[in-house]
Amino acid sequence: MSDPRSSGSQFSSEEFLARLIAREHEAVTSVVRAYTGQLLRTALGLGFDEPTGHELVQSAWVTFFDVLHRFEARSHVRTFLFGILYNKASELRRDHKRFDSKDPVEEVLESRFDSSGHWQVPPLDPEEFLMRVETAGVLEKCLEGLPMNQRMAFTLREVQELETAEVCQALEITGSNLGVLLYRARNRLRECIERKRGR
Amino acid sequence: MLSCKEVVEILSSETGGIDPHRQFSWMKRAGLRLHLMACRHCARYARQLRVLGDGARRLFERQGLDSAEKIERLERQVIEKVKKPD
Numbered sequence: 001m002s003d004p005r006s007s008g009s010q011f012s013s014e015e016f017l018a019r020l021i022a023r024e025h026e027a028v029t030s031v032v033r034a035y036t037g038q039l040l041r042t043a044l045g046l047g048f049d050e051p052t053g054h055e056l057v058q059s060a061w062v063t064f065f066d067v068l069h070r071f072e073a074r075s076h077v078r079t080f081l082f083g084i085l086y087n088k089a090s091e092l093r094r095d096h097k098r099f100d101s102k103d104p105v106e107e108v109l110e111s112r113f114d115s116s117g118h119w120q121v122p123p124l125d126p127e128e129f130l131m132r133v134e135t136a137g138v139l140e141k142c143l144e145g146l147p148m149n150q151r152m153a154f155t156l157r158e159v160q161e162l163e164t165a166e167v168c169q170a171l172e173i174t175g176s177n178l179g180v181l182l183y184r185a186r187n188r189l190r191e192c193i194e195r196k197r198g199r
Numbered sequence: 200m201l202s203c204k205e206v207v208e209i210l211s212s213e214t215g216g217i218d219p220h221r222q223f224s225w226m227k228r229a230g231l232r233l234h235l236m237a238c239r240h241c242a243r244y245a246r247q248l249r250v251l252g253d254g255a256r257r258l259f260e261r262q263g264l265d266s267a268e269k270i271e272r273l274e275r276q277v278i279e280k281v282k283k284p285d
Contacts, residue, residue, distance in 0.1 A: 022283070023281065023282060023283040024283075025278075025282065025283075028278060028281060028282060029278055032274050032277050032278050032281075033274055036270055036273055036274045036277060037263075037266070037270045040263075040266065040269075040270055040273060041259060041262070041263045041266070044259075044262040044263065045258075045259045045262065050269070054269075054273055054276075057273060057277070058273070058276060058277055058280060061277045061280070061281055062280060062281060065281045109204075109207070113202075113203060113204045113207075116202065117202025117203055117204035117205060118202065118203050118204075119203050119240040119241075122240040122243070123240060123243040123244045123247055124243075124247070125243070126243055126246040126247060126250060129246075129247050129250055130250050133250055133251065133254035134254065139254050139255065139258055140258070143255075154255070155255075155259070157214065157215065158252055158255045158256055158259070159255075159256065159259050164214050164215055175214060178214050179212035179213075179214050180212065182211065182212055182213070182214060183208065183211045183212035186211045186248060186251060187207075187211055189251055190247055190248070190251060193251070
Protein backbone atom coordinates (compact mmCIF):
# COMPACT_ATOMS: atom_id res chain seq x y z
CA MET A 1 0.00 0.00 0.00
CA SER A 2 1.57 3.27 -1.02
CA ASP A 3 2.28 5.94 1.55
CA PRO A 4 -0.82 8.12 1.60
CA ARG A 5 1.31 11.17 2.10
CA SER A 6 3.33 10.66 -1.04
CA SER A 7 2.58 13.16 -3.73
CA GLY A 8 1.85 10.30 -6.12
CA SER A 9 3.71 11.91 -8.96
CA GLN A 10 4.09 8.50 -10.53
CA PHE A 11 0.36 8.60 -11.15
CA SER A 12 0.71 11.79 -13.15
CA SER A 13 3.12 10.44 -15.75
CA GLU A 14 1.79 10.49 -19.28
CA GLU A 15 2.22 6.77 -19.56
CA PHE A 16 0.25 6.03 -16.43
CA LEU A 17 -2.48 8.49 -17.35
CA ALA A 18 -2.89 6.75 -20.68
CA ARG A 19 -3.39 3.47 -18.85
CA LEU A 20 -5.97 5.09 -16.56
CA ILE A 21 -7.84 6.62 -19.48
CA ALA A 22 -7.90 3.17 -21.07
CA ARG A 23 -9.17 1.89 -17.69
CA GLU A 24 -6.48 -0.73 -17.56
CA HIS A 25 -7.25 -2.86 -14.52
CA GLU A 26 -3.94 -2.70 -12.70
CA ALA A 27 -3.66 1.05 -13.10
CA VAL A 28 -7.23 1.61 -11.93
CA THR A 29 -6.74 -0.63 -8.92
CA SER A 30 -3.55 1.04 -7.79
CA VAL A 31 -4.93 4.57 -7.96
CA VAL A 32 -8.25 3.63 -6.33
CA ARG A 33 -6.40 1.89 -3.50
CA ALA A 34 -4.07 4.83 -3.09
CA TYR A 35 -6.71 7.48 -2.48
CA THR A 36 -10.10 6.05 -1.50
CA GLY A 37 -9.26 6.03 2.22
CA GLN A 38 -8.28 9.68 2.21
CA LEU A 39 -11.33 10.65 0.20
CA LEU A 40 -13.67 8.86 2.56
CA ARG A 41 -12.04 10.31 5.66
CA THR A 42 -12.38 13.76 4.15
CA ALA A 43 -16.04 13.19 3.31
CA LEU A 44 -16.69 12.08 6.89
CA GLY A 45 -14.70 15.02 8.16
CA LEU A 46 -16.99 17.29 6.16
CA GLY A 47 -19.87 15.98 8.22
CA PHE A 48 -21.48 13.53 5.85
CA ASP A 49 -22.71 10.29 7.33
CA GLU A 50 -21.19 7.02 6.21
CA PRO A 51 -23.66 6.02 3.48
CA THR A 52 -23.52 9.51 1.98
CA GLY A 53 -19.75 9.57 2.30
CA HIS A 54 -19.55 6.30 0.39
CA GLU A 55 -21.82 7.65 -2.33
CA LEU A 56 -19.81 10.84 -2.62
CA VAL A 57 -16.55 8.95 -2.96
CA GLN A 58 -17.95 6.60 -5.58
CA SER A 59 -19.43 9.51 -7.48
CA ALA A 60 -16.12 11.35 -7.34
CA TRP A 61 -14.27 8.37 -8.81
CA VAL A 62 -16.81 7.88 -11.57
CA THR A 63 -16.50 11.53 -12.57
CA PHE A 64 -12.74 11.35 -12.27
CA PHE A 65 -12.53 8.60 -14.86
CA ASP A 66 -15.10 10.29 -17.06
CA VAL A 67 -13.21 13.56 -17.29
CA LEU A 68 -9.69 12.24 -17.02
CA HIS A 69 -9.02 12.85 -20.69
CA ARG A 70 -9.35 16.56 -19.90
CA PHE A 71 -6.85 16.46 -17.06
CA GLU A 72 -3.66 18.30 -17.79
CA ALA A 73 -0.91 16.69 -15.80
CA ARG A 74 0.24 20.00 -14.35
CA SER A 75 -1.18 19.12 -10.97
CA HIS A 76 -1.27 15.76 -9.28
CA VAL A 77 -3.99 13.23 -9.81
CA ARG A 78 -4.83 13.41 -6.12
CA THR A 79 -5.37 17.17 -6.26
CA PHE A 80 -7.73 16.73 -9.21
CA LEU A 81 -9.59 14.06 -7.32
CA PHE A 82 -10.02 16.17 -4.20
CA GLY A 83 -11.23 19.05 -6.34
CA ILE A 84 -13.96 16.80 -7.72
CA LEU A 85 -14.93 15.65 -4.23
CA TYR A 86 -15.12 19.26 -3.10
CA ASN A 87 -17.42 20.19 -5.99
CA LYS A 88 -19.72 17.27 -5.29
CA ALA A 89 -19.78 17.97 -1.57
CA SER A 90 -20.67 21.60 -2.24
CA GLU A 91 -23.43 20.61 -4.64
CA LEU A 92 -24.87 18.18 -2.13
CA ARG A 93 -24.96 20.85 0.55
CA ARG A 94 -26.24 23.37 -1.98
CA ASP A 95 -23.38 25.55 -0.89
CA HIS A 96 -21.87 28.07 -3.23
CA LYS A 97 -18.10 28.00 -3.26
CA ARG A 98 -17.86 31.68 -3.92
CA PHE A 99 -15.20 33.47 -1.94
CA ASP A 100 -17.13 36.18 -0.10
CA SER A 101 -15.44 39.48 0.49
CA LYS A 102 -16.83 39.61 4.01
CA ASP A 103 -17.71 37.12 6.68
CA PRO A 104 -19.89 37.66 9.80
CA VAL A 105 -17.06 36.50 12.06
CA GLU A 106 -15.11 39.63 11.18
CA GLU A 107 -17.59 41.83 12.97
CA VAL A 108 -17.65 39.50 15.95
CA LEU A 109 -13.88 39.65 16.17
CA GLU A 110 -13.89 43.42 15.87
CA SER A 111 -16.06 43.65 18.96
CA ARG A 112 -13.49 41.77 20.99
CA PHE A 113 -10.82 44.42 20.54
CA ASP A 114 -10.71 48.08 21.45
CA SER A 115 -9.71 50.82 19.05
CA SER A 116 -6.00 50.34 19.73
CA GLY A 117 -6.18 46.62 19.00
CA HIS A 118 -6.05 45.38 22.59
CA TRP A 119 -8.32 42.67 23.89
CA GLN A 120 -11.56 44.05 25.21
CA VAL A 121 -13.27 40.68 25.66
CA PRO A 122 -10.38 38.31 26.33
CA PRO A 123 -10.31 34.65 25.23
CA LEU A 124 -11.91 32.05 27.43
CA ASP A 125 -9.80 30.14 29.94
CA PRO A 126 -8.02 27.38 27.95
CA GLU A 127 -8.96 24.63 30.44
CA GLU A 128 -12.62 25.51 30.09
CA PHE A 129 -12.17 25.74 26.34
CA LEU A 130 -10.54 22.31 26.25
CA MET A 131 -13.39 20.80 28.25
CA ARG A 132 -15.89 22.06 25.76
CA VAL A 133 -13.88 20.86 22.77
CA GLU A 134 -13.79 17.41 24.36
CA THR A 135 -17.50 17.36 25.09
CA ALA A 136 -19.15 15.02 22.64
CA GLY A 137 -20.90 16.77 19.81
CA VAL A 138 -19.65 20.29 20.43
CA LEU A 139 -16.98 20.35 17.75
CA GLU A 140 -19.22 18.55 15.27
CA LYS A 141 -22.00 21.04 15.85
CA CYS A 142 -19.67 23.99 15.41
CA LEU A 143 -18.19 22.49 12.24
CA GLU A 144 -21.72 22.18 10.85
CA GLY A 145 -22.01 25.94 10.98
CA LEU A 146 -19.11 26.53 8.60
CA PRO A 147 -19.70 27.25 4.92
CA MET A 148 -18.32 24.48 2.75
CA ASN A 149 -15.24 26.29 1.50
CA GLN A 150 -14.13 27.15 5.04
CA ARG A 151 -14.90 23.67 6.25
CA MET A 152 -12.99 22.07 3.40
CA ALA A 153 -9.99 24.35 3.94
CA PHE A 154 -9.96 23.62 7.68
CA THR A 155 -10.46 19.87 7.25
CA LEU A 156 -7.74 19.50 4.63
CA ARG A 157 -5.33 21.66 6.58
CA GLU A 158 -5.91 20.00 9.96
CA VAL A 159 -6.02 16.44 8.69
CA GLN A 160 -2.85 17.34 6.76
CA GLU A 161 -3.33 14.89 4.03
CA LEU A 162 -2.58 17.52 1.46
CA GLU A 163 0.16 20.09 1.15
CA THR A 164 -0.87 23.73 1.15
CA ALA A 165 -0.29 24.10 -2.57
CA GLU A 166 -2.53 21.10 -3.21
CA VAL A 167 -5.27 22.48 -1.00
CA CYS A 168 -5.17 25.71 -2.98
CA GLN A 169 -5.33 23.90 -6.30
CA ALA A 170 -8.15 21.62 -5.20
CA LEU A 171 -10.18 24.55 -3.93
CA GLU A 172 -9.07 26.70 -6.86
CA ILE A 173 -7.91 29.52 -4.61
CA THR A 174 -4.71 31.41 -3.94
CA GLY A 175 -2.52 30.95 -0.88
CA SER A 176 -3.73 34.24 0.50
CA ASN A 177 -7.39 33.20 0.00
CA LEU A 178 -6.58 30.04 1.93
CA GLY A 179 -5.23 32.13 4.78
CA VAL A 180 -8.48 34.08 4.86
CA LEU A 181 -10.62 30.94 4.78
CA LEU A 182 -8.65 29.44 7.66
CA TYR A 183 -8.85 32.72 9.58
CA ARG A 184 -12.63 32.67 9.19
CA ALA A 185 -13.01 28.96 9.94
CA ARG A 186 -10.81 28.93 13.02
CA ASN A 187 -12.37 32.05 14.51
CA ARG A 188 -15.92 30.94 13.78
CA LEU A 189 -15.14 27.63 15.48
CA ARG A 190 -13.55 29.36 18.45
CA GLU A 191 -16.44 31.73 18.88
CA CYS A 192 -18.93 28.89 18.59
CA ILE A 193 -17.10 26.82 21.19
CA GLU A 194 -16.75 29.77 23.56
CA ARG A 195 -20.49 30.32 23.38
CA LYS A 196 -21.35 26.73 24.28
CA ARG A 197 -22.15 26.12 27.88
CA GLY A 198 -19.85 23.64 29.64
CA ARG A 199 -20.99 20.22 30.84
CA MET B 200 4.89 46.72 17.52
CA LEU B 201 2.18 44.20 16.83
CA SER B 202 -1.24 44.78 18.34
CA CYS B 203 -3.22 41.87 19.79
CA LYS B 204 -5.64 42.17 16.91
CA GLU B 205 -2.80 41.77 14.40
CA VAL B 206 -1.39 38.82 16.34
CA VAL B 207 -4.78 37.13 16.20
CA GLU B 208 -4.93 37.65 12.45
CA ILE B 209 -1.45 36.24 11.93
CA LEU B 210 -2.01 33.19 14.14
CA SER B 211 -5.40 32.21 12.78
CA SER B 212 -4.56 32.61 9.11
CA GLU B 213 -1.52 30.36 9.31
CA THR B 214 -1.58 28.03 6.33
CA GLY B 215 1.55 26.03 7.03
CA GLY B 216 2.72 26.47 3.49
CA ILE B 217 5.05 28.78 1.71
CA ASP B 218 3.12 31.71 0.34
CA PRO B 219 5.29 34.55 -0.90
CA HIS B 220 2.67 37.07 0.14
CA ARG B 221 2.75 35.89 3.69
CA GLN B 222 6.45 35.47 4.17
CA PHE B 223 7.25 37.18 7.39
CA SER B 224 10.58 38.75 8.09
CA TRP B 225 12.52 37.35 11.00
CA MET B 226 11.86 40.61 12.78
CA LYS B 227 8.13 40.22 12.54
CA ARG B 228 8.38 36.61 13.68
CA ALA B 229 10.51 37.68 16.64
CA GLY B 230 7.97 40.40 17.40
CA LEU B 231 5.23 37.77 17.39
CA ARG B 232 7.14 35.56 19.81
CA LEU B 233 7.85 38.47 22.15
CA HIS B 234 4.22 39.52 22.10
CA LEU B 235 3.09 36.00 22.98
CA MET B 236 5.54 35.87 25.87
CA ALA B 237 4.34 39.19 27.23
CA CYS B 238 0.60 39.06 26.56
CA ARG B 239 -1.33 36.40 28.44
CA HIS B 240 -4.54 36.99 26.47
CA CYS B 241 -2.84 36.31 23.16
CA ALA B 242 -1.01 33.36 24.69
CA ARG B 243 -4.43 31.98 25.64
CA TYR B 244 -5.68 32.60 22.15
CA ALA B 245 -2.71 30.70 20.66
CA ARG B 246 -3.42 27.86 23.06
CA GLN B 247 -7.06 27.80 22.01
CA LEU B 248 -6.04 27.39 18.37
CA ARG B 249 -3.81 24.45 19.30
CA VAL B 250 -6.59 22.83 21.32
CA LEU B 251 -8.93 23.36 18.38
CA GLY B 252 -6.50 21.75 15.93
CA ASP B 253 -5.82 18.80 18.23
CA GLY B 254 -9.53 18.33 18.88
CA ALA B 255 -10.29 18.32 15.18
CA ARG B 256 -7.56 15.79 14.43
CA ARG B 257 -8.81 13.50 17.19
CA LEU B 258 -12.35 13.80 15.90
CA PHE B 259 -11.28 12.87 12.37
CA GLU B 260 -9.28 9.96 13.69
CA ARG B 261 -12.26 8.65 15.63
CA GLN B 262 -14.43 8.98 12.54
CA GLY B 263 -11.95 6.99 10.49
CA LEU B 264 -11.34 4.30 13.13
CA ASP B 265 -13.28 1.25 12.12
CA SER B 266 -13.10 2.16 8.47
CA ALA B 267 -10.42 -0.23 7.21
CA GLU B 268 -12.83 -2.96 6.17
CA LYS B 269 -15.36 -0.50 4.85
CA ILE B 270 -12.69 1.23 2.82
CA GLU B 271 -11.67 -2.06 1.24
CA ARG B 272 -15.25 -2.79 0.35
CA LEU B 273 -15.68 0.69 -1.08
CA GLU B 274 -12.50 0.28 -3.13
CA ARG B 275 -13.84 -2.95 -4.63
CA GLN B 276 -17.17 -1.29 -5.44
CA VAL B 277 -15.40 1.59 -7.15
CA ILE B 278 -13.12 -0.68 -9.18
CA GLU B 279 -16.14 -2.66 -10.27
CA LYS B 280 -18.02 0.48 -11.19
CA VAL B 281 -15.32 2.15 -13.27
CA LYS B 282 -13.82 -0.85 -14.99
CA LYS B 283 -13.80 -1.28 -18.72
CA PRO B 284 -16.86 -3.18 -19.91
CA ASP B 285 -15.81 -6.69 -20.91
